[in-house]
Amino acid sequence: MSQQRTDSSASPAFPDLPEATVARLPEYLRALHTLAEQGHDTVSSEGLAAAAGVNSAKLRKDLSHLGSYGTRGVGYDVALLITQIEAVLGLSQHRTVALVGIGNLGHALAGYGGFASRGFSVAALFDAERAQVGERIGDLVVRHIDELAEVVAAEGISIGVITTPVHAAQHVADRLVAAGVTSILNFAPCVLAVPPGVDVRKVDLAVEMQILSFHEHRKALTALPVPRPAPNGRAGEAIGT
Amino acid sequence: MSQQRTDSSASPAFPDLPEATVARLPEYLRALHTLAEQGHDTVSSEGLAAAAGVNSAKLRKDLSHLGSYGTRGVGYDVALLITQIEAVLGLSQHRTVALVGIGNLGHALAGYGGFASRGFSVAALFDAERAQVGERIGDLVVRHIDELAEVVAAEGISIGVITTPVHAAQHVADRLVAAGVTSILNFAPCVLAVPPGVDVRKVDLAVEMQILSFHEHRKALTALPVPRPAPNGRAGEAIGT
DNA sequence: CGCGATTTGTGCGTGCGTTCACAAACGCAT
DNA sequence: ATGCGTTTGTGAACGCACGCACAAATCGCG
Numbered sequence A, B: 001m002s003q004q005r006t007d008s009s010a011s012p013a014f015p016d017l018p019e020a021t022v023a024r025l026p027e028y029l030r031a032l033h034t035l036a037e038q039g040h041d042t043v044s045s046e047g048l049a050a051a052a053g054v055n056s057a058k059l060r061k062d063l064s065h066l067g068s069y070g071t072r073g074v075g076y077d078v079a080l081l082i083t084q085i086e087a088v089l090g091l092s093q094h095r096t097v098a099l100v101g102i103g104n105l106g107h108a109l110a111g112y113g114g115f116a117s118r119g120f121s122v123a124a125l126f127d128a129e130r131a132q133v134g135e136r137i138g139d140l141v142v143r144h145i146d147e148l149a150e151v152v153a154a155e156g157i158s159i160g161v162i163t164t165p166v167h168a169a170q171h172v173a174d175r176l177v178a179a180g181v182t183s184i185l186n187f188a189p190c191v192l193a194v195p196p197g198v199d200v201r202k203v204d205l206a207v208e209m210q211i212l213s214f215h216e217h218r219k220a221l222t223a224l225p226v227p228r229p230a231p232n233g234r235a236g237e238a239i240g241t
Numbered sequence C: 001c002g003c004g005a006t007t008t009g010t011g012c013g014t015g016c017g018t019t020c021a022c023a024a025a026c027g028c029a030t
Numbered sequence D: 001a002t003g004c005g006t007t008t009g010t011g012a013a014c015g016c017a018c019g020c021a022c023a024a025a026t027c028g029c030g
Helices: A019-037 A045-052 A056-064 A078-088 A104-111 A145-155 A166-179 A205-223 B019-037 B045-052 B056-064 B078-088 B104-111 B145-155 B166-178 B205-223
Strands: A075-077 A095-100 A120-127 A140-144 A159-162 A183-186 A199-202 B075-077 B095-100 B120-127 B140-144 B159-162 B183-186 B199-202
Touching (some): A019 A045, A019 A078, A019 B205, A045 A056, A075 A078, A095 A104, A095 A145, A120 A145, A140 A145, A159 A166, A159 B205, A166 A183, A183 B205, A199 B205, A205 B120, A205 B159, A205 B199, B019 B056, B019 B078, B045 B056, B075 B078, B095 B166, B120 B145, B140 B145, B159 B166, B166 B183
Parallel strands (some): A095 A120, A095 A159, A120 A140, A159 A183, A183 A199, B095 B120, B095 B159
16 A cells, blocks of 8 residues: 555545544644654654644544555654645645734734744735835735735635734625635634635634633632641642643 | 622632533633623623624533523623623633743734733743843833743742743743743644643644645535536535634 | 513433554564 | 564544523513
């Protein structure tokens, strides 16, 4: 079973990959790149699982959904696995993204170097405020949002990132969709209504902190349920990821 | 069945709240604040679910874990529910956070106003580079990381946010833990090793985009599996959240 | 005071995700 | 060529989470 199959159609279409698996593939990919830099040619499921911070059984089951790219008794070929995961994630073609809302967070993301190295390039910046339009960030210039549709079509942009205030987010989402964007990453703390066929993922920093706050609160409560010193300690336990 | 119970111990300790529920509570809280601003005194599970972007049955089951704070035939008291969820999440005490790594993203988060309004305040900024130390951001001054332990103790900081490059993240995590921090929000794309009892949540922007990329890739493949025009369209379907 | 409309709280079935545990496959040394 | 240690791939059991659907509870009105 060599990689003979990967001649014409390198991506055999995975209509039924478990969503939980999809969410972990990028993590495996990152771990694999790290291992490749360290000079590893092959890696065992145990080793890769440790680098990705998951259970080895889960990793093997995840990878088995992509096909048999491991060798029993040896492990996985690092370079081959990178190629395969990138193909499945659709990273073979370098995807271009549009960033809308050039405030604090927008500035940071526009200048963030971690995108290009992971298969993405920020192709255009937009804002509605005339004050921001024309500003130069890196090698891009902020354009007015009225140019959105035109630029999206010209640059072949398929992913939009929203970093506007809440009150503008839905309007921006509508314009992105109208311009033909079918995937949106939303940093504004609100729910977006989009037509079927459009994917939205949301990242809310305050939500993450509030989840941490809950566990913090819980740890504080279970640590001192009794006023007494409680000599045999061992109170806090790990919560997992 | 009034809120008579909430006299002395306002937070009855929820050791066994489903993790999935905990992850959604912040979303409900945000939706409730929005509704409160719009003047709603009460809200039905249907209405709140819509505002939070979830199913109403799921919302009711989530809230039922906190106790019975709704009135049949009427709905939920918005103000009361806000108080209760905040108590469960441990937001009654305003939590203070330390931000380590004042680069692009660190700057943005330090200046982000969305924290204070959601129960958190950034109490201190740290960096290892002498170039950044001393810089003033908002009403805070960037301090050297050697002062971490001292400041954490003085300010009662319980949450640390890591926005350093990958190569420094583990070292910073170690120092945070040594200083007594028991919850970490990690923006560096790597896994952190921490002792039991310490919680780590990870936010990786590239991972979110790669997940979107997968669905984008999949949509492109299923939309044109046959070279022919395929007259009866209806290709893309919603993926859900 | 009783009735109907409305909405919560929840028991139950179902599906997904995780984990265990082991047989099959592979490399290597003898 | 054969056997041994190693590691993958996966069948099966388990547990969690989701959604349906309905009984119980509450309000308003006649």
